[in-house]
Amino acid sequence: MPVFVLMYIWLTGDFQTIFGVNLKDTPTLGSKNTPRLLSEDIMSGGFEHQVHQNHSVFLYQGDSEEFYVGGTDFVIKLDVDDYHIIEKYSLKTTQQKQCQKGPCENVITVIEKFQDSLFVCGTNRLKPQCWTLFPSVNNQSHEIVESYVGIGISPFVYTQNSLSLTVEGDLYAAAPLDADGRSLQFRRKAGSRTNVWMYDNWVSEPTFISASWVERKDDPDNEKIYIFFREKNSDHSPEADPWISRVARVCKVDEGGSKRFFQNMWTSFLKARLVCGFPEESLYFNRLQDIYVMHAENWHDTRVYALFTSSWNSTAVCIYTIEMIEEIFENSTFKGYDKDIPQPRPGTCVKKSKGLPRATVSMVKDYPEMTEWVHSLHYTAPFYISSNNYTKIAVDRVQAADQRLYNILLLATDSGKIHKVLEAGSEPLIISQTQLSNSSAIQAMKLDSKKKKLVVGFSDKITTFDLQRCQEYNTSCADCVLARDPYCAWTTSGCTPTVTGGIQNIMNGEISVCSTTEKESQRVGRTKRETVSPSPLNLRTVHSVPQNVPFYLSCPIDSYHAVYSWEHGSHISPCLQMLSNCLHLIPSMAPENYGDYECVSKEKDYIRVVKRYQLTEQRIPEEKIDNQRYNIPCTMNDASALCHQIVWIVILQVAVWRILR
Missing domain, CATH: 2.60.40.10 (Immunoglobulins)
Incomplete structure (x- = not known):
């Protein structure tokens, strides 16, 4: 050496x-902590932007197959199969003609289906604005019917933190209330219900990551909206991490407090620390980066996949269930509070929140944090740890040939790659790494679980990543089975998209499932279970x-x-x-x-x-x-x-x- x-x-x-x-x-060869397969798919096909986009936002509803893209000064509706433009709408503002300095563009930051129309918001040259777009009479394009001030829904510049969510005709949003990015809070901003917002002392310099409504069909009055964010740590000691990751919740039926106390404020807001790491070593990934919520028929089983980064340049994925989160909110004590808890318990959903006792609302106002932390399903360690700098996550559920369901994590790196990771048991398997771009990071991505495709947006292009890339394991039955890819199974036609009766072994990849006639000829001097390629x-x-x-x-x-x-x-x-x-x-x-x-x-x-x-x-x-x-x-x-x-x-x-x- x-x-x-x-x-x-x-x-x-x-x-x-x-x-x-x-x-x-x-x-590194032979390591299970690296992708099993590398492939190149440098953005063939798709929709090319005429001008590179600094920021893009998607609205993709798989059921209706409507796909909208928002960029700088425009919204377009694309056909996701061949990427031709179905509709295009220009959202340049008249002020841009007089713009002399500063951000002159209208960068679209919000696209939502809201009250039977397309609701679009943008930065609008530091004056956030929203528009309601309806189909025109000939149903070939959109026309603006109304416009609104967009402060609190869209950021002033696209680099500022924001999020939006529509729930049964109501719009929820988080965006700065002033141009310097401060006064950021999660609010119900428009719709059929009362507008409500947060109490300033509840969060400290938050970065909102995601919000999700978890439906309870048998108990709609108890439905909650979960907010995932990180905030500045109040502990400023040198060994403390500067960020704390959180999950908070509010009740969908919350109308705020009475006119005399806490009017138009959430009366059901509670928050808890979201933990991902090694509790026994007090070592945590504290910087929440992205969230994917996989909804289940039974709300208890709804899963939250959370992507974290750390101060030592590693990323991790931790998995939670809504049942675990609810367990903390329903049973934990309140941090800093040592007296009897008033009834109804703070955070309880009631249809007439304006009539809640002052003692209950005061508890929410002054002690919204839970003492206990929300730990992940695997508790002692994250489900998956990597040295890759992941920026986005999506999760697909796949029914394999054995009729069992398996989850596939789709992780985007900051260098234009997609990692496909199998969740089967407690051990993750990195099935493949696909390089989609050598020149730019992934700005946005949406999963189409029905078509088994991932729609990916870059600064210069929008393209589709096919999740059923079975041709990559087509050399033999053993190669197909070793891939442990639930999208693919070995059949008489080779390695093909999974069908009932196809040959797979997702849990451990043992090639003994390949029948004798499909195994390759055995090599002289080797054991019978060891095989070689069919080449003479x-x-x-x-x-x-x-x-x-x-x-x-x-x-x-x-x-x-x-x-x-x-x-x-x-x-x-x-x-x-x-x-x-x-x-x-x-x-x-x-x-x-x-x-x-x-x-x-x-x-x-x-x-x-x-x-x-x-x-x-x-x-x-x-x-x-x-x-x-x-x-x-x-x-x-x-x-x-x-x-x-x-x-x-x-x-x-x-x-x-x-x-x-």
């Missing part, structure tokens, strides 16, 4: 650049190479959960990973280096030969050997950049080999 480090320092800065940059995001043994690439020159062999990495090795006679050498290739480097060809080579991968009990080579000796005159010494062939379909890197590595290995010899 010291020799290698020394030789690395001797080489030029050019080597360091080539060797380092491209390996940055490459997974004599199908090999032949290279004629002179003695005393460096040479390399390469085979593609099909699974990063496999272990690769090179076999040459009775000698087995480990794989040298370079990007998505497995290399075998020969510093200087000698007689013992000629012969047959096999690149072999092993994943669980599945062993296969990925590639075969035969090296034969090329006879050349002695005087030409020096000129051939570093003539490393790059004829194996490798990219030129990869070949360039391999040249450097071979030169380095030759130098090290000479020193050691």
